[in-house]
Amino acid sequence: MSFRKKFILVVIVFGLLTVAWISMDFKSQEVPFVSVSDLVNNNEMFRQDRFRLGGNVQEGTIHYSDDKLTVDFLLEQGDSIIPVEHTSAAIPDLFKDGAQVIVEGSYKDGIFYADNLMTKCASRYEEESKYTSVSETN
Amino acid sequence: MIAILGNTLLLMSFAFTIYGILSASLYTANGNRKFMLSGERAILSSSVFVILSTIGLLIELLRSNFTLEYVARYSSAETPTLYKFSGLWAGMQGSLLFWVMILSVFIILVIYQNRNRHQKLMPWVLITLGAIQLFFLAMSNFFENPFTPIPAGMVMNGMGLNPLLQNPVMLIHPPLLYLGFIGFSIPFAFGMAAMITGELDTVWIRTTRRWTLVTWLFLSVAIIMGGRWAYVELGWGGYWAWDPVENASLLPWLTGTAYIHSVLIQEKKNMLRIWNMVLIMVTFTLTIFGTYLTRSGVVSSVHAFAATDLGIWFFWFIILILVTNIILLVVRRKELASVNKLESFVGRESGFLFNNMLFVAMMLTVLWGTMYPILSEAVTGTKITVGSPYFNRVMIPLGLLLLFLTGVGPLLAWRRTTTRSLRRNFTLPLIVGLILTGIFGAVSKITMIYPLISVLLISFVAAIIFLEFFKGTKARRRMTGAGYFRSFFELLEKNRSRYGGYIVHLGIVMMFLGFTGKVFDKEADLSMNQGDIKTVGRYDIEYTDYWLETPETNPDTRSNHAAKIVTLKISKNGSYYTTLNAERRFYTDQNNQPSSEVSLKATLFEDLYIVLGSLDLHSGNAILKVRVNHLVSWVWLGTFVLILGSLVSLNISGLIKGKSL
Incomplete structure (x- = not known):
């Protein structure tokens, strides 16, 4: 076997090893973006333990614990609503009533425990701005 | 008034660039030098217009002319003057104009540098760069025009700049990133020209060597500054989160870094000619893809702009680039085949090839993880994301292998390395590495495998680099009889690219130390x-x-x-x-x-x-x-060392003395 062939063989083996390494544990790293109603009603159809949900913070449902470190609120997406609990000292700057948020975490007994709370930033931000409201009224 | 002028200039440059491309194309067909000159002047004028137009937008931002939608959207009367500059790249329209402005500056430089050189390559270089410029000019003129007036007339005040962008780092990071992205257009254009004309020797590589290195330096620093910004401004505590937009900047960096290594083999051995061509094409395509990813809103990210219909145009532009490249590669495949063959796994050539293999594997890993939400949605209907666990799981081992090569690769001899020389070069560093890792393990009580391997490699590679400098200085001292200090600088002076490279590697090693610190x-x-x-x-x-x-x-x-x-x-x-x-x-x-x-x-x-x-x-x-x-x-300190090493390699003093890029 020529050296060139050997080298190509090494590259292929390396490639296969990398792919194998990626796929070995891939399923457990997958975080599906699901709808609230699917999560609540068809919970058994998912293999994964972690999920992402998107929706809006229902007006007036934000509630902080006494030490202000844990926040809970209702996340609404269309007609579906799910209670979300999140513990962190650094709540994103754009988190407020009606804000569009994405939460990531696990679902247990009807409550979504989010370890990651993200606010939809740039686009939302433009919509809410006072300038756009000026042009909308015109 | 200024806005109208800026808009007119922008439109004129669109027309001039079309003319320039046509004229230069005519020259390639009929050989009449007048057409080439005319095309060159047209594209030069077009580039000057773009620059003036950008200055126009900047003036409007600075004087807060809120009759322009763009100015009203990204600044306000209260915005500090310094941050009115950032308004230029805070939004889609401004950043597209800014993009084509930087490309225009590069085009002017390239035309000036090569005014008396590369008569066969230049027409195609000009046509390629003109085509890229035309695409962005079309976007800027007809889809995302920054000079669009506010529909309802004057608003009293603008919206102001996004507070996240009101940070000194954000004054430097975006321009640097753009320089780092757009700079790859130049080697790409020369590569295309080489393919089209069949001038496939190393001329196109050597003439763009400095462009590539400078571009690489800009991109490296820009990526790290982005991390610095995330660290000091976003407040979640880290500097890298595998966010799609961060990944978009990393993708061309990975293949670009592979490229600056593998061209060395082509220069020395005339090997890997197809491969280098593929690498620069992929790198350039990834810079456009990165722009597409961040500007089109196909992936949601903290940094991404709102979704627009611009995406489809970018998509077809990328397809066009890829198809052209593939056709050219197929046509030229025989002429590109290399003359020399690989001989051993433990030679410098193989070291470079393994380095390239790792970089490409890393690029594909990042690409796969970044695109997975889109691909999974297309296939299964559910958007599935993979976050840091996926990236860390794959990138950490690949990164450590690469770190190993950083130390070993440069010391391998061309063709093949003897066992004796391996032992001579690596025994001491390995001992140093093992001792330091032992101390580290005992003090920190860390038993996780990756941090230990990382510390072992960091100390091993650092020891190799220091030893190289020490040996080189000593040899030089013996030869010339000068002192250590002087010998050291003479050593650098005599072999800039090699020792500059070592310094860059040292910077990378320092950064790895910073990455490793995360476990604590x-x-x-x-x-x-x-x-x-x-x-x-x-x-x-x-x-x-x-x-x-x-x-x-x-x-x-x-x-x-x-x-x-x-x-x-x-x-x-x-x-x-x-x-x-x-x-x-x-x-x-x-x-x-x-x-x-x-x-x-x-x-x-x-x-x-x-x-x-x-x-x-x-x-x-x-x-x-x-x-x-x-x-x-150590991440930030490593960056300074990386910059220093790059500057040594680039021979800045020579540059100032007027050597060409």
């Missing part, structure tokens, strides 16, 4: 009242005071925001260490949009990182996020 990180969420003392790691944090500053109380420093501030007195190991003010801002020109400013006390080994989550001005209750981050400073 500590985080605590605190709820404190005035007078409370709480402990995080070795730090005792005493909350002593709080107050409010507003645009009325502090007009000079807080023209566009109010700030709630807490004072924290911090002791380390029981004795006074420092006092930090943590603040949370509310931008008055942005509907009181809050923004937390990170307060940071950084040392070589530990960063104390505090974010004020909220402060109740009545009760004084403050919510704080406190992190102790380890070795992060």
Whole structure:
């Protein structure tokens, strides 16, 4: 076997090893973006333990614990609503009533425990701005 | 008035570029030099127009002409003057114009440098660059025009700049990133020209060598500055999160880095000619793809702009580039085949090839993870994301293998390396590495495998590099009889690219040390009242005071925001260490949009990182996020070393003396 062939063989083996390494544990790293109603009603159809949900913070449902470190609120997406609990000292700057948020975490007994709370930033931000409201009224 | 002028110039440059491309194409067909000159002048004028047009937009931003939609959207009367400059790249329209402006500056430089050179390549270089310029000019003129007036006439004040962008780093990071992206157009254009004309020797590579290195340096620094910005501004405590937009900047860096290594083999051995062509094409395509990813909104990200229909045009532009490239590669495949063959696994050539293999594997890994949400949605209907666990799992081992090659590769001999020379070069560094890893393991009590391997490789590679400098200096001293100091600098002077490369590698090693420090990180969420003392790691944090500053109380420093501030007195190991003010801002020109400013006390080994989550001005209750981050400073220090090494390689003094790029 020529050296060139050997080298190509090494590259292929390396490639296969990398792919194998990626796929070995891939399923457990997958975080599906699901709808609230699917999560609540068809919970058994998912293999994964972690999920992402998107929706809006229902007006007036934000509630902080006494030490202000844990926040809970209702996340609404269309007609579906799910209670979300999140513990962190650094709540994103754009988190407020009606804000569009994405939460990531696990679902247990009807409550979504989010370890990651993200606010939809740039686009939302433009919509809410006072300038756009000026042009909308015109 | 200025806006109309800017808009007209922009439209004129579109027309001039079309003419320039046509004229240069005619020259390639009929050989009449006049057409080439005319095409060159047309594209030069077009580039000057773009620059003037950009200056026009900048003037409008600076004088707050809110009759322009773009100006009203990304600045306000209260925006500090410095940050009115950032308005230029804060939005889609401005950044497209800024993009084509930088390309135009590069085009002018390339035309000037090569005015008497590369007569066969230049027409195609010009046509390629013109085509890229035309695409962005079309976007800028017809889809995302920054000079669009506000439909309803004058608004009293603009919306102001996104507070996240009001950070000094954001004045430098985007321009650097653009320089780093757009710079790859130049070697790409020369590669295309080489393919089309069949001038496939090393001329196109050598003539763009410096362009590539400078571009690579810009891109490297830009990526790290992006991390720095995330660290000091976003306040989640780290500098890299595998966010799609971060990944978009990393993709061309990975293949670009592979490219600057593998062209060395082509220069020395005339091998890998197809491969280098493929690498530069992929790298350029990835820079366009990265722009597409961030500007089209196909992936949601903290940094991405809102979804627009621009995406489809970018998509077809990328397809066009890929198809052209593939056709050219197929046509030229025979002429590109290499003459020399590989001979051994332990030779310099193979070292470079393994290096390339790793970079490409890393690129594909990042690409797969970034595109997975889109691909999975297309296939299964459910958007599935993979986050940091996926990237870390794959990238850490690949990165460590690469770190190993960083040390070993440069010491391998061309063709094949003898066992004796391996032993001579690597025994001492390996011993140093093992001893330091042993000490590290014993002191830190870390038993995780990756940090230990990482420390072993870091000390191994650093020892190799220091030993190389030491040996080189000693040899030089023996030869010339000069002192150590002088010999050292002569060594650098005589072999810039090699020793500059070593210095860059040293910078990378330092960064790896910073990455490794992550295993020690500590985080605590605190709820404190005035007078409370709480402990995080070795730090005792005493909350002593709080107050409010507003645009009325502090007009000079807080023209566009109010700030709630807490004072924290911090002791380390029981004795006074420092006092930090943590603040949370509310931008008055942005509907009181809050923004937390990170307060940071950084040392070589530990960063104390505090974010004020909220402060109740009545009760004084403050919510704080406190992190102790380890070795992060090494990432920034490594960057400086990387810059230094690149400058040594680039021979800056020669550059100033007028050597061509």
